Amino acid sequence: MSTIGTRGLWVAHGTNGVVGSIRHEEDDYVVVMVGADAETGRYPSLEVAKGALYSHMRPGSSWPRYEQH
Numbered sequence: 001m002s003t004i005g006t007r008g009l010w011v012a013h014g015t016n017g018v019v020g021s022i023r024h025e026e027d028d029y030v031v032v033m034v035g036a037d038a039e040t041g042r043y044p045s046l047e048v049a050k051g052a053l054y055s056h057m058r059p060g061s062s063w064p065r066y067e068q069h
Contacts, residue, residue, distance in 0.1 A: 010046070012053055012064035019057055019064055022049045031056070 008024035020033040020040070028042040029049035033056050040056055043049040054063060 009069045010050075010066045011069060012050075012066055014057065014064050015062060019061075020053050022046065022053060022066075 007026075010022045011018055012020045012022070018034055020031060020036075023030045023032070024046070028044070029046050030042050031040040031049050031053045032038075033040050033053070041052055043052055050066065054061070057064070
């Protein structure tokens with residue numbers, strides 16, 4: 001059995017609070033939106049994952065602020 005470790009975590013903050021997060025696992029960046037039961041998707045780079053997270057926010061939302069943990 002292999003264990004996947006998290007290499008980094010970024011929390012996305014919108015104007016009304018946290019909207020989602022991005023986890024760096026092995027070769028993927030995993031996007032999870034607040035309130036979702038499952039991950040939104042896996043992406044090859046942090047920049048692509050940030051764009052994907054933003055695309056799942058409400059239309060007209062400002063670009064979120066990312067805070068690394």
